[in-house]
Amino acid sequence: MGRNTRKRRTPLATKVIAGAAALAIGGGGLVWANFYASAHEKNGGHNVTKSRQSQIATINCPDVGLELSDVPERAREGVAKELALLDKQITDAYTRLADTRRAQAGDSNFVANAILGPLKSKRTATLDRISINIKRVGGQAPDDLDRLAECQGVPADQTGNGGGGQDGGQDGGQDGGDNGNGAAGPFAEDFINIKDVQPNSRDLQNGLAANGDTGSTGSFTTRCGVNENNLFNSDNIIVAPGVDNGAHHTHDYVGNQGNTAFASDEDLANADTTCQNQNDKSTYYWPVLRLQDGTQEFDANDLGGGAEGNVGKILKAEQAEIKFVGNKAGDVVAMPKFIRIITGDAKAFTNGLANANTSFSCTGFEDRQVTDKYVICPEGSQVVRTSNFQSCWDGQNIDSANHRDHVAFVREDGSCPDGFQAIPQLQVRLVYDVPAPTIENGQIKNPYAVDGFPEQLHKPITDHNDFINVMDDDLMNQVVQCINSGRDCE
Incomplete structure (x- = not known):
């Protein structure tokens, strides 16, 4: 296969496996069954219910690009680079999500405080730069662009199509691999x-x-x-x-x-x-x-x-x-x-x-x-x-x-x-x-x-x-x- 030079970082699969976050699918719902089982065994009084409450399958962020229907031609290159940065921020946040399953199991607020909160701050700054790019050339940026800064965690039992709002099925307990991708899916x-x-x-x-x-x-x-x-x-x-x-x-x-x-x-x-x-x-x-x-x-x-x-x-x-x-x-x-x-x-x-x-x-x-x-x-x-x-x-x-x-x-x-x-x-x-x-x-x-x-x-x-x-x-x-x-x- 041909190769195009790209910057490298530790593969997501390696990070997740190192974090003992084996992904499993049961009854249509995404669960990290192997990890929760091992966590319970090692911590006799561990509250499994609390662990399951902290299961976040993925991250759902508003698609800013779809909201920008009126960007002056002279601003589009700068705006495109900021939109690409928003994508990178989500990707990086997801990588951290996949790399911290153990911490999430012990703290139901971990995702909100350590992943979604910092992500919102980064997105707010990027959205502000998008607005500046548009206004600099005489365009009219949406007044409420910052409303798109906040992202949501998609619970593991709500991974149906269309933004995680549909019930993907009941939690299952079957062991399963991650198909080597360290991310999730397909299932x-x-x-x-x-x-x-x-x-x-x-x-x-x-x-x-x-x-x-x-x-x-x-x-x-x-x-x-x-x-x-x-x-x-x-x-x-x-x-x-x-x-x-x-x-x-x-x-x-x-x-x-x-x-x-x-x-x-x-x-x-x-x-x-x-x-x-x-x-x-x-x-x-x-x-x-x-x-x-x-x-x-x-x-x-x-x-x-x-x-x-x-x-x-x-x-x-x-x-x-x-x-x-x-x-x-x-x-x-x-x-x-x-x-x-x-x-x-x-x-x-x-x-x-x-x-x-x-x-x-x-x-x-x-x-x-x-x-x-x-x-x-x-x-x-x-x-x-x-x-x-x-x-x-x-x-x-x-x-x-x-x-x-x-x-x-x-x-x-x-x-x-x-x-x-x-x-x-x-x-x-x-x-x-x-x-x-x-x-x-x-x-x-x-x-x-x-x-x-x-x-x-x-x-x-x-x-x-x-x-x-x-x-x-x-x-x-x-x-x-x-x-x-x-x-x-x-």
């Missing part, structure tokens, strides 16, 4: 046998394909390989430009080969591409999929990798199908060059489902799609990850302050929201050869998971996909003509 509750998924039951409307039998019915397929060049890094050029390790997880890249956090639009335009059509220098990237089998990958000790709980063998897609399709309500217009689109939400576990949008399935069963579970496929079937991007554009901007407002999903009838116009819809289908995990006594064996922020617990709902259009104008016009004329081109 048995995160997996489903594809045969138990009802056909056509996916209920998230965001994932609807824009095209149909009417309107612009053509397509354009671009062939860009499956990252044969081993281009990996944990940057995020869209959300955290100019910030090393802005994603806190590792990405696969196909297409543009100049994609780092520090690349300008000019750098992207002048870079090489893996796409067969050399006029497509677009960047297509997504979190890597890993098999948690104990493999020491190139980033096992790096930020974005094992140092932040993303461990195991990186699985490259066997197929990466990248297609642009039309709109069932009418013609599409050309995408502007350098438009950025993110689909899905890397923080959906704590943010909630509003922006969640990708799905898992199996070859031979693709009428069955799930967004909040990883799938277990039968022998001979492969895992499929699918992303259907937003395909309505505001007609003006290539990005927005929260990286979402300049684009929108089509309505069910194919129409766009008022003021938006239809553009080609990007659809990415990734197919993986994944050894099927097994569930024994409520424990998942040999699981796979997408990389993510450590506090997101490797939940499948956090899967996402990213795109920057760097096609030249002639190629984009060809894409539009093929789609509007009903032809299938490549």
Whole structure:
């Protein structure tokens, strides 16, 4: 595998294991069963009820970036760096959470006093700098930005999707490993046998394909390989430009080969591409999929990798199908060059489902799609990850302050929201050869998971996909003509 130089720190797995915090899952609820049992044995009068009251599975912080819908262009770079710092603060706080289970068991106020309190102070200072950045260039920062400073601990028995507010099940007492990641997850509750998924039951409307039998019915397929060049890094050029390790997880890249956090639009335009059509220098990237089998990958000790709980063998897609399709309500217009689109939400576990949008399935069963579970496929079937991007554009901007407002999903009838116009819809289908995990006594064996922020617990709902259009104008016009004329081109 290729390596990108990254700062290192002690892997999260090592810290947690050293702290005797073996993670377990029982009945759907996350518990640190091994630790509490041993603590009780060593301290005859230890109050186990008190220990369980102090169990905090993860940290839920308001997503400041989603709240900033009006940031002047001249302030965006500075604000982006401060937002990236907020992400780092959460990651560091989660690392401390995972490293102090023994102290938490003895003091029910430990998390509030030693982790959440200092985190709030750091976030308050960062939010103040965000406000200064915006006001310095004549912008209007929200008056109550500091209301977003406080974070919450998510109790171990409330780790359901959508911010920890749903009951994840009763506490269990089964022993279990942490799959080597030292963070949390995935767990048995995160997996489903594809045969138990009802056909056509996916209920998230965001994932609807824009095209149909009417309107612009053509397509354009671009062939860009499956990252044969081993281009990996944990940057995020869209959300955290100019910030090393802005994603806190590792990405696969196909297409543009100049994609780092520090690349300008000019750098992207002048870079090489893996796409067969050399006029497509677009960047297509997504979190890597890993098999948690104990493999020491190139980033096992790096930020974005094992140092932040993303461990195991990186699985490259066997197929990466990248297609642009039309709109069932009418013609599409050309995408502007350098438009950025993110689909899905890397923080959906704590943010909630509003922006969640990708799905898992199996070859031979693709009428069955799930967004909040990883799938277990039968022998001979492969895992499929699918992303259907937003395909309505505001007609003006290539990005927005929260990286979402300049684009929108089509309505069910194919129409766009008022003021938006239809553009080609990007659809990415990734197919993986994944050894099927097994569930024994409520424990998942040999699981796979997408990389993510450590506090997101490797939940499948956090899967996402990213795109920057760097096609030249002639190629984009060809894409539009093929789609509007009903032809299938490549």
